[in-house]
Amino acid sequence: MVSRMKRQFDPILLWQIAVGVLLLGGWELVGWLSGGVWTSRPTLIAAKLAQWFQGSIYINIATTLTEVITGLLLGSAAGVLAGLVLGRSPVAAGIMRPIIVAFYSIPLVALAPLFIMFFGLDMLPKIVLTTIVVFFLLFFNTFAGATSVDDDLIAQVELMGSTGVEKFRKVVAPACMVWIIGGIRTALPYALVAATTGEMLAARRGLGFLLSDAASQFDMTSLYSALFILMLLGLAVAEAANWGERYLLRWRHAAG
Amino acid sequence: MPRVELANVNKTFVTRDREVQALQPTDLTVEAQEFVALVGPSGCGKSTILNMIAGLLQPSGGVVRYDGAPVEGVNRQVGYMTQKDTLLPWRSAADNIRISLELKCRAVPRRASDARVAQMIDLVGLGGFERHYPAELSGGMRKRVALARTLIYEPETLLMDEPFGALDAQLKLLMLDQLQELTQQRRMTVVFVTHDLGEAITLADRVVVFSARPGRIRAIRPVNMPRPRDVFRIRFTEEFAHLHEALWDELKDEVARGTDV
Numbered sequence: 237m238v239s240r241m242k243r244q245f246d247p248i249l250l251w252q253i254a255v256g257v258l259l260l261g262g263w264e265l266v267g268w269l270s271g272g273v274w275t276s277r278p279t280l281i282a283a284k285l286a287q288w289f290q291g292s293i294y295i296n297i298a299t300t301l302t303e304v305i306t307g308l309l310l311g312s313a314a315g316v317l318a319g320l321v322l323g324r325s326p327v328a329a330g331i332m333r334p335i336i337v338a339f340y341s342i343p344l345v346a347l348a349p350l351f352i353m354f355f356g357l358d359m360l361p362k363i364v365l366t367t368i369v370v371f372f373l374l375f376f377n378t379f380a381g382a383t384s385v386d387d388d389l390i391a392q393v394e395l396m397g398s399t400g401v402e403k404f405r406k407v408v409a410p411a412c413m414v415w416i417i418g419g420i421r422t423a424l425p426y427a428l429v430a431a432t433t434g435e436m437l438a439a440r441r442g443l444g445f446l447l448s449d450a451a452s453q454f455d456m457t458s459l460y461s462a463l464f465i466l467m468l469l470g471l472a473v474a475e476a477a478n479w480g481e482r483y484l485l486r487w488r489h490a491a492g
Numbered sequence: 493m494p495r496v497e498l499a500n501v502n503k504t505f506v507t508r509d510r511e512v513q514a515l516q517p518t519d520l521t522v523e524a525q526e527f528v529a530l531v532g533p534s535g536c537g538k539s540t541i542l543n544m545i546a547g548l549l550q551p552s553g554g555v556v557r558y559d560g561a562p563v564e565g566v567n568r569q570v571g572y573m574t575q576k577d578t579l580l581p582w583r584s585a586a587d588n589i590r591i592s593l594e595l596k597c598r599a600v601p602r603r604a605s606d607a608r609v610a611q612m613i614d615l616v617g618l619g620g621f622e623r624h625y626p627a628e629l630s631g632g633m634r635k636r637v638a639l640a641r642t643l644i645y646e647p648e649t650l651l652m653d654e655p656f657g658a659l660d661a662q663l664k665l666l667m668l669d670q671l672q673e674l675t676q677q678r679r680m681t682v683v684f685v686t687h688d689l690g691e692a693i694t695l696a697d698r699v700v701v702f703s704a705r706p707g708r709i710r711a712i713r714p715v716n717m718p719r720p721r722d723v724f725r726i727r728f729t730e731e732f733a734h735l736h737e738a739l740w741d742e743l744k745d746e747v748a749r750g751t752d753v
Binding site: 386388389391392393394395396397398399402406407410411413487488 | 546548566567568570571572574576578580581582583584591592594595596597598625627645
């Protein structure tokens with residue numbers, strides 16, 4: 237395992253700042269020279285962001301986050317459960333897995349229009365879409381984990397007299413934790429994609445709605461601002477995942 | 493009634509393209525509270541016998557009985573310390589040792605289990621390493637954690653597959669002493685697989701010598717020295733030397749034949 241380098245003040249950071257400043261400066265210059273109709277300008281975007289953060293943006297961020305988090309919770313719970321059960325039951329897996337694979341072959345965001353018709357314009361269709369996307373990713377990961385649990389570990393607790401449930405709780409589930417965490421990490425950006433895609437199609441609130449609304453009015457500054465917030469959200473979500481992984485899998489990092 | 497009985501038991505493994513006979517038809521009985529050591533070259537079916545007593549493997553022919561009843565499925569009367577240490581990597585040493593006490597069939601309250609875990613940690617000399625994860629322990633330490641985990645719930649019968657292979661000589665003697673004391677105190681029956689003749693003579697009531705693969709019993713020798721024995725000095729006694737010689741005579745051809753396995 238690669239131990240993370242202690243972050244000291246190093247020249248890399250200086251270079252990163254320099255490149256960032258250069259990119260933004262270049263963008264500003266291009267926007268300024270071309271009139272900025274399509275490119276907008278970093279300074280305009282900053283001003284727009286400042287204005288949004290006076291009040292109007294919070295409800296949109298909250299909407300998208302609610303959809304993402306609810307979808308993650310529901311989808312993970314269902315996906316992990318299905319993965320564990322099918323992973324440890326060859327008969328059930330034989331019946332269900334081809335069906336699940338078939339459903340997974342549908343490009344899932346293509347289901348968005350269907351859900352909007354079913355569930356309306358509010359958060360529900362986006363939550364359903366996010367849940368389904370997350371479900372599949374967690375299912376396949378957990379399934380792979382559950383089928384690869386070391387049988388010797390299971391035999392040990394069986395010899396000790398464990399019940400079937402205990403075998404699951406004490407061995408199978410923790411042994412799958414690496415796979416589940418991996419699944420959640422993969423699922424996080426997809427959850428964000430699913431929620432915003434749903435919002436872009438039809439919504440009244442949310443960052444995806446801001447995006448499509450800005451685009452329909454050729455308001456490039458708002459569009460880039462919304463993208464910027466989505467980028468921050470994506471980074472925050474990934475960082476949260478890192479943090480959660482370090483905690484839950486601390487036994488793996490222990491060896492160093 | 494013997495505690496463990498193998499009647500005409502044999503085992504053939506089927507791999508992709510061929511069959512390998514691991515154990516020829518074998519009869520063996522182990523009485524309650526007896527300590528039996530199985531010695532023999534690698535691949536002679538010793539571990540296979542333990543697996544069948546534990547109910548993790550079914551014999552290809554014959555029958556394995558425990559307390560007179562055929563072993564069908566996992567045998568919960570035995571504690572099994574396998575050759576590979578099967579510690580749960582996400583649990584600390586103490587929590588690995590504790591796991592059997594957490595199960596519903598025992599449900600030892602936390603405070604009582606803490607005390608017993610501390611006692612076991614002490615017994616196997618792992619004080620200070622309670623909170624280490626298996627990945628942070630040496631091979632010998634992991635073996636001792638596995639030993640403590642098997643002993644803590646005091647199974648009626650202990651199956652041990654080269655439990656002390658990874659330990660240095662001094663520590664091994666200490667462990668043998670502890671094992672002897674504990675198994676006598678708790679009146680456990682033990683079936684013990686080892687490469688080490690000295691270890692076998694030191695601990696066992698009977699030593700069973702196996703031939704090279706396909707394994708069969710080549711000789712059974714009683715160890716006529718009263719238990720408990722002084723594990724630190726017994727190897728300097730005359731009986732020990734005689735027995736060691738006699739057993740080595742049985743074993744040496746088999747080891748020579750077994751090395752090309």
